[in-house]
Amino acid sequence: AQKITQTQPGMFVQEKEAVTLDCTYDTSDPSYGLFWYKQPSSGEMIFLIYQGSYDQQNATEGRYSLNFQKARKSANLVISASQLGDSAMYFCAMREAGNDKIIFGKGTRLHILP
Amino acid sequence: DSGVTQTPKHLITATGQRVTLRCSPRSGDLSVYWYQQSLDQGLQFLIQYYNGEERAKGNILERFSAQQFPDLHSELNLSSLELGDSALYFCASSVPGTGELFFGEGSRLTVL
Numbered sequence: 001a002q003k004i005t006q007t008q009p010g011m012f013v014q015e016k017e018a019v020t021l022d023c024t025y026d027t028s029d030p031s032y033g034l035f036w037y038k039q040p041s042s043g044e045m046i047f048l049i050y051q052g053s054y055d056q057q058n059a060t061e062g063r064y065s066l067n068f069q070k071a072r073k074s075a076n077l078v079i080s081a082s083q084l085g086d087s088a089m090y091f092c093a094m095r096e097a098g099n100d101k102i103i104f105g106k107g108t109r110l111h112i113l114p
Numbered sequence: 115d116s117g118v119t120q121t122p123k124h125l126i127t128a129t130g131q132r133v134t135l136r137c138s139p140r141s142g143d144l145s146v147y148w149y150q151q152s153l154d155q156g157l158q159f160l161i162q163y164y165n166g167e168e169r170a171k172g173n174i175l176e177r178f179s180a181q182q183f184p185d186l187h188s189e190l191n192l193s194s195l196e197l198g199d200s201a202l203y204f205c206a207s208s209v210p211g212t213g214e215l216f217f218g219e220g221s222r223l224t225v226l
Contacts (some may be wrong), residue, residue, distance in 0.1 A: 018153065037215075042117075043220055043222075045157075046144075047214055047215065093215075095213040097169065100162050100170040101159055104149075104157040106156040107156050
């Protein structure tokens with residue numbers, strides 16, 4: 001069955017440092033997609049980055065990169081040079097090719113300190 | 115602006131009542147997803163429609179129902195409301211191919 005696990009309920013990081021948010025997943029489908037979303041305190045859900053299970057390279061979008069380790073079933077989000085505006089809740093999500101569900105982890109609340 | 119429209123943005127009602135939440139997906143998106151986010155919780159998948167047909171179902175209560183209409187807008191009906199139904203309800207539409215979700219701003223339901 002699909003499962004997403006985010007083990008860090010909260011993190012505090014100094015501004016300008018790099019941050020790694022952990023995400024592990026479980027699926028029996030060989031074809032799947034992994035996503036990260038950001039939810040600021042205002043509540044909206046903002047798409048950050050996508051990684052397909054057959055993608056050869058790790059996805060990158062600006063300061064965001066996804067450290068995809070398929071054998072370990074992990075899809076960690078790396079934020080480089082963190083900014084105060086990065087303070088938010090971050091959710092990892094997964095979609096299986098054979099299943100229209102997209103499920104989310106419980107999230108990690110990131111606090112960037114000045 | 116994601117292009118996904120949800121109404122109403124806020125709703126306050128009493129226990130036992132029924133409400134309807136409405137969602138219009140982005141132009142061209144055929145899939146609509148509904149999620150429930152309770153206070154400080156993750157997003158719980160409720161149900162998904164594709165071009166008018168139910169495609170996937172999550173932990174949706176029997177008191178809740180949804181449908182997607184021919185014009186692709188969707189409605190989530192919540193009945194016999196309980197205090198625990200207070201939450202932020204998100205609708206999202208999906209990009210064909212990757213399945214990337216574009217979320218509406220959510221409907222915040224408060225049950226008193």
